[in-house]
Amino acid sequence: MEALTVNPTRLSAPMGAMLAFLGVKHCMPLIHGAQGCASFSKVFFTRHFHDPIPVQTTALSDISAVLGGGDEIVTEAIGNILAKVTPDLVGLISTGLTETKGDDLRSIAAALTQKSVWVSTPDYIGGLQSGWAAATEALITQLVQPCMSVTQKVAILPHASMTPIEVEDLKALVESFGFEAVALPDLSESMDGHLGEKQATMTQGGVSIQAISQLGESCAVVAIGRSMLSAARLLAAKNPAMKTIALDHIGGLGATDRLIGELMALSSDDRSDRAVPASVKRWRARLQDMLLDSHFTLGKARIVLALEADQAVSIAALLSEAGAKCTLITPTDEGGYEKSSLSPFRVGDLWDVEQIKEPWDLIICGSHGEALAHRMGRKHLEMGFPQWERLGGQLESAQLYHGSARFLATVANKIAH
């Protein structure tokens, strides 16, 4: 296939931006486009998280709206949102339609009385993780106050595919070294699948806009995934004293060791191991043991990863540590992993997975992998986006020592049985 995309795993940049705004407290994502852009995304994430999703649309619907500049309809939409709820922030998201007709969200947002952050995400460029990154960059550029001094605060910039629990675990790890951790965006308190009231009206959890504005006083920014690198640079530019810790991923023993090393260096100069909590050390030993226990099965396993690039690279690194042979097929590769990847790596869709000549045992990807695995008589582990048929994805981790250990067991069990 040259022209046609068949069975895409790629999702759009506006969806990524919307997901990012779901990690901001009391926020209403507003997609500036036809109503389908919002409704498809809403249904998609509702089924993924098994929870109501707040999002609104400017619902462009006729010739005047299409040919107008967009300012009137955005103002009208916000007026109608405010009639029902009072969000702290409106996340203004562009789409292919409004970018093509040339609406200038920057000036539209500047004229609004409602607090808002705008992000440019034409859906013919990039995908979920780049849209998420773009929204994070917009939040930083438009909300974070510049600062000259630092506190014990560490800013965490998770990539789009990190689950709410993975974000929470990383925050907890950073805090166990004596820092205050703030994640941007933070899905751990909004999309973690907790029972709460009024979830559909606007986000009830997430990072507050006040906390975002004060991120400039962080002593370090920890960015996970190459898609978040540019957001990390923008944040670091707010304070010359801020240290940047940019990691491709934190999956597996080596990567987690590297992160722990960075946190040790950040917390004390003498690299004393007293800084490392006992439970972290214990989980490292468990991961070592699990690597050895699982290598009999995983060492012979051939696994296809059809996930967002940042997540695919993380999972591949972890499984490779136990000897698994991974093939990565990702929807986009803005970070340029293809050049540096030790495993076979290419940008493609699930049609490309069907065309893989070499035999494989298991595909790790979203719900769309199920039919493919069934048709080809292979196994499928549901991960990434979407997880329509599987419960509890938001509570699972494949990162750091403990998430890595558990995930190795999950994959080995899946292959063995």
Added chain:
Amino acid sequence: MLTAPKELLNESACDHHTNKKTACNRPTPGATTGGCAFEGAQISLFPYAEAAHIVHGPITCLGASWETRATPTSFSGRDLTQVGLTTAISENDVIFGGEKRLSASIDEAMHTFNPKAIFIYSTCVTALIGDDIDAICREKAQQYGLPIVPVHAPGFIGSKNFGSRLAGEAVLEHLIGTLEPESTAPYEINLIGEYNVTGDMWRYLPVLEKIGIKVRATLSGDGRIDAIRTAHRAGLNVIVCAQSLVTLTRKMQERYGIPWVSVSFYGQRDTSEAIRTIVRAFGDAALIDRAEAVITEEEAKLSKQLEPIRTRLAGKKAVLNTGGNKAWSFASALQDIGLKVVATAVGKSTEADRAKAREYLGEEGVLMTKPAVEQPKVIADTQADILLAGGRSLYTALKKKIAFVDVNQEKKVSYGGYDGLVAFGEDVIAALDNPVFKVANREAPWRH
């Protein structure tokens, strides 16, 4: 096409065309939940499993929506309904036009999947940049000798319902009447707007067959392209819960003299009523007699199956919060399994649907126009036992300590026809019996 054709916006056969507050009108910015026209077209046409469905637009339109609807098919080849095909246009295509990519995509789809037809869906961006989709479809149809149908329902042109209507237009202009059947039977119908979601259609088709009614074509559940091309030879169009497709049936009446009726197959009363409506339209006394005999037989069989369910549900009160014609069609099904429906939501219903809801619920029944606000109070006032609504109402049910059935689960389980009622009844009982709604709402130990 950048504007909605006026003629289609003001459908004369549509009973709410004089009322301004309808689904055909402009959605409110900042206060809209429904899908766009493209989604409506997709819902209406994707069930044709032997046709390739190419979405000509950026990745959003298909990326988030393929493989989302379970519309099973008996087609033995690869089910193309569940194969996501899109041109996924790039920035370059937006600048220089997406026609080349579309043309090449059609070639690739032809060579890879060998479909019976190809539907090309325009979307907001490709409509705006002015790709000449009609010309490409004409050229490729000639080249390959099969129908390649342009579907002009870009999202900004209107709501989901309106997109369904536009899909009907495309089928009328490009498929219906383009093939003559080898043979016809006396009582043939087209099922219009029946998408066989979760196999709904298969629940009632055997009953129709027993009476002697044959399905010539469907739009589009378990549908076949050759069949819909001969749809002009059917004796009757039967619209199944799809107001948006009356334009199609009206035009087919004008063009081919085929009368149409509108029915629902939810619940016992609606299913029986649907059968009667169909046979009366044919007007054959013997057929009507046969139908009555089958209805009597089916209702007796169902009554026996429903007896334990009705006994269990007797005296239980239900609040229903769903949309459109479901306000009454679902209410009817609930009454059939022995529940008393004390309230239903009519916020998104047409005047006719509201009238029907009133008829089904009786004078004391509550018709909620703002269910999100009214629901808790209505539950308290009526002392309802169960709430049937979309997922976002779950919290209301928990707060009020009553059982909850997610009405959207019908997307996974079929509740259609006579048999469907038993499955539905069992699900309602399972909800009422489940302790989870009380357990999940237990007071936390630190709040005592």
